[in-house]
Amino acid sequence: MSSSTAARRGYHHGDLRARLVSEGIALLAEAGVAGFSVAKVAVRAGVSSAAPYRHFPDREALLAACAATLTADLADALARAAELAGPDPVDRLAATAGAYTRYALERRAGLDLIHSRDFPAEHRPVVQEQSRRLTDILMALTSAVLPEDASWADIADLAYVHLSTTHGYATLLPRNSRPPRDIDGIAALAVTVARDHLTGHLQRLRGHGAP
Amino acid sequence: MSSSTAARRGYHHGDLRARLVSEGIALLAEAGVAGFSVAKVAVRAGVSSAAPYRHFPDREALLAACAATLTADLADALARAAELAGPDPVDRLAATAGAYTRYALERRAGLDLIHSRDFPAEHRPVVQEQSRRLTDILMALTSAVLPEDASWADIADLAYVHLSTTHGYATLLPRNSRPPRDIDGIAALAVTVARDHLTGHLQRLRGHGAP
DNA sequence: GTCTATAACTCGATAGAC
């Protein structure tokens, strides 16, 4: 990388673009999507309010870059958690709930950005590429949980339910739990909740009782 | 009420305060918390941008009033759904997930306001009074599901997990489901998901197998 | 109790110097 030489001359950084994305994610975590502004990100990065516009055409482009990075990191975290969980399909899918929760506790409102924003067509591809990766990972883990004759719609439904309920748990519960638990306890409960749901789901598929 | 006489003279309404809350909730549903402004609410209500400040000291007070109304309505909806669900405790608690989902589909970002905002101490009591009502309703329904020897912490945990996962399902999934299902289908799936989770939860409490 | 008018502020985005 030539960032060390670039950082030498002038005031500017080696890689302001990456720095802006990183500070943007940090600002999202602290102030939420509502508190996000290009000016604040610029102050955080130690540059003028005009500097970001040399790297991003407008505010939406910076937000989209943050969302793409967040989504990619999240997909990595979920894949890693599933890998560490061992061979059992239910264990592997449930483990992603713990990783999602840890990620949400760190990035906070950043996760809302991933799901809530519909970006202008210009910047959509970059975000959706990573979003697609995340979906693919979840779909693969989910299909391993369900019987082989499960339809694609069944798999997609369960994957989305797993993702959305986990999202709710990870974003809503930490705000209300008093006194705040430790991160490990919150994440462990997320795994338990996911496993409980999968247990009940599979039991219902088998016809409520014995085979 | 003297609202009819007050509506007679001048331009003003019979009950501008209530109208502002109602339009505020509608604006929250359409534009989200980020798009909320006192000025827009005033335009919607057909009054000047200064008029709201005769009824609310500042922006936060109007937001708090909207949040209190939203929470009270939600508590009513959950209690009503449980009542209609019949005698079985699991049915009753699971039914609240359907009502919550229907409510979320109508009010949208308004529900985020209930959970995400931490209001200044001045306006907190009004919101928390309704929030407490909602919590009490959920706790009562949850304690009926669990064994009699369940601790208060166990009950609170399950109630919060039920609420937060339902919130996630109700707010996240409708945005991603393509093509969008009908409201009845989304709400019915919410009940199924809640029941699956409760089934798995109770089964784990009984020791994974037969008694 | 609502109006008009305005102050003070922040934001997004651009122009031009260096």
Added chain:
DNA sequence: GTCTATCGAGTTATAGAC
């Protein structure tokens, strides 16, 4: 590639007329 300076729009909130 970053700076200073600025414009225009939109926001909260207040002052004073009616």
